[in-house]
Amino acid sequence: MAENVTIARPYADAAFELARGADALGPWSEALDRLASVAADSSMRACITDPNLSTDQLTKLVEDVAGNLSAEQQNFVRILAENERLQVLPEIRDLFVALKNEQEGVLEAQIASAFPLDDAALAALKADLEARFHAQLNVTVSIDPQLIGGVRIAVGDEVIDASVRGKLANMAAALKN
Structure with a gap:
């Protein structure tokens, strides 16, 4: 889906710059792997598209399911939820890994x-x-x-x-x- 990749690119770039600046490419990569798995789950996709869940509820749900996230990673999830972009987490992860691999x-x-x-x-x-x-x-x-x-x-x-x-x-x- 080219459209999802286009949507995901600025978020992946931002996450990469944040991770690189904090010398935390590995931890960010691991967190994005977990977040992408959470977003790819069919029951979680139903929650992501549920209009009855508030942004705060959805953010808390994703953070709880994904597990141990740093403050920056939690903020990243909140921004994705606010902009209704949680569904592109798998593409964000793929783009992030490509940037990380290129860097390394x-x-x-x-x-x-x-x-x-x-x-x-x-x-x-x-x-x-x-x-x-x-x-x-x-x-x-x-x-x-x-x-x-x-x-x-x-x-x-x-x-x-x-x-x-x-x-x-x-x-x-x-x-x-």
Whole structure:
């Protein structure tokens, strides 16, 4: 939803600047993870859109469910509630994490494998990718049996398809030409 991302961007930027200024990127990231989970819950979404709940009641409810929040984080929740923006907390979290990763020189990597990777293979693959991209990587691994064999790696906009399925698709395209 591009609209939600557009709405969330100034809030994510503000939270990032606040967190960076207080040297608290980690705690803010953790708090936004909890808040995004709270806002994504279906019963909480019903509360967020309930016109019978006041801003103060909604703020208190979100703070109580999210758990341990600093004074700045509580104020952030109150501002979101006042501006009816609690529903975009997942997008705020995603944008905040992207800003945090950029600040720390970290890239996100998605690895899809046909079969589960053991720890040694994953560590070796991660080390190779970090050397190739000259950055630390946050790796997310998923299993996709449709790949038949091998892996498909996405780091930012770059995709490395070393799967059997990808090689078969390339071979089929070459044979058609």
